[in-house]
Amino acid sequence: MPRKCPGRGGSGGAMAAAAAAAAPAPEAWPELELAERERRRELLLTGPGLERRVRAAGGRLPPRLFSLPLLHYLEVSGCGSLREPGPGLAQGLPQLHSLVLRRNALGPGLSPELGPLPALRVLDLSGNALEALPPGQGLGPAEPPGLPQLQSLNLSGNRLRELPADLARCAPRPLLSELAAADNRLRELSPDIAHLASLKTLDLSNNQLSEVPAELADCPKLKEVNFRGNKLTDRRLEKMVHGCQTKSILEYLRSGGRGGGRGKGKAEGPEKEEARRRRRERRRRESGEGEEEEVDHAGRLLLRVLHVSENPAPLTVQVSPTVRDVRPFIVGAVVRGMDLKPGNALRRFLTSQTKLHEDVCEKRTAATIATHDLQAVRGPLLYTARPPQDLKIVPLGRKEVKAKDLVRQLQLEAEEHRKQKKRQNLSGLHRYLHLLDGKDSYPCLVDADGDVISFPPITNSEKTKIKKTTSALFLEVTSAASLQTCKQVMDALVLKMAEINKYTLENQEDGSLSDPDADAVSGQPPDPSGSSGAEKAGSTALVVEQVRVLDEDGHLKVVYPSKTDLGLAAPHVTVIR
Structure with a gap:
């Protein structure tokens, strides 16, 4: 009888099938x-x-x-x-x-x-x-x-x-x-850094730099630099980067260091200095800086910054290390002088916040805004992260609930919404649930009473809900992307608030025409006089109080607004510092 060749026929097929079964399935x-x-x-x-x-x-x-x-x-x-x-x-x-x-x-x-x-x-x-x-x-x-x-x-x-x-x-x-x-x-910083005409913040701390090029001073918008932790050969500059403001450091670089010239300390002629000045002016023009000086003062929005040193009771936010891998960046500010009583002022404010979430915040993926009634905020505040089963909050319009249960409720609501509408698009808070996917802990802002007043990027607390009677607000912006993103969003929010306040005063809406939703939010009857706080004050100026964000040891991480913030491109805005 002829022998069957190995590897053929039934035995070969069985071996192939076994090999296929042993092959790992592609990961889901x-x-x-x-x-x-x-x-x-x-x-x-x-x-x-x-x-x-x-x-x-x-x-x-x-x-x-x-x-x-x-x-x-x-x-x-x-x-x-x-x-x-x-x-x-x-x-x-x-x-x-x-x-x-x-x-x-x-x-x-x-x-x-x-x-x-x-x-x-x-x-x-x-x-x-x-x-x-x-x-x-x-x-x-x-x-x-x-x-x-x-x-x-x-x-x-x-x-x-x-x-x-x-x-x-x-x-x-x-x-x-x-x-x-x-x-x-990093061992060297190229003079080409001056080509970044819009650079505002530069952090090169804890590297191996020995020199800082004088051309860095030619960046027309540069406001914050950090060279700490480098071994600079210029001893005076080494001390300055640890204790002086950015403006002083740039002026020192511009003058060429201790020798009064550039680079190696050699003095430069007036031709080079004039050429350098022209380059700085050209970069300022290209970046649009200085255009607002030509705009008439009338009709401007006024923002007055109240510095921490001028505030007898400044609000602070301490950041816990637990947020580092969750949502590490936060910026805060206090705004006083808002008038939300007349007409649809409150609705306009809430609608503008929603639009900012859609546009500037990129549907809360880049950043999330939270606004609070300052009278209900008990400082100092703690920005931390907690496991979902340990985080309790009274969400807007709901009863107290654990974050784990709230997320589950919203997921069930989202599924019901899909079934009823027969479509995949979601609305409201349901759109942001995926931002928590894979997180073992959730970020939250806790007040001095131990109450969670914010659970970004999902919801605020009923405790600090904005009402028609609210005139002083605490604002927070959190982000997983960058600190600069927080600041840019906060700039946009403060500008929008100033525009709303100005519109409210100039149009003098009758308080009796306020919308039902806004009245329900306030829980109070409209002002029969129809006059607003801003109108009585005769000014649309808002006061923006600095809020400091500190690390766990009490060291300053960021203050808003700093000198580099609220550098708004809008020519109709005046910031009084």
């Missing part, structure tokens, strides 16, 4: 399926399961992620197996506004390079293992520019020896205002 990505099904614009990937799935994908993000062209916000954080984003990001995510890839293992370069990403505004690559970002393995092409809309770049906590050489060409438009590269291995 339910987050991607959900984002695709609901046409989401925001996506957060984090948590312990992410590490295993990325490792199975070869240390890259899954290709399916790059088939979600509607994404505006993408965050992948805390994944030690993510070594590179993978090909297809630039082509597949053309509408991306914010890209957060912090605390991963990206490095030593980026291959392929990230760009072109024509709509990207915020890029956070902090806490990785990047050593260099040369052309072809960096942020994007220089020709044509790969990141033309970039405003905030965070490269802190890597192993970089130098900043990207083509940064000014990759992001050529005068938009990049925040650059952070702290805790790296």
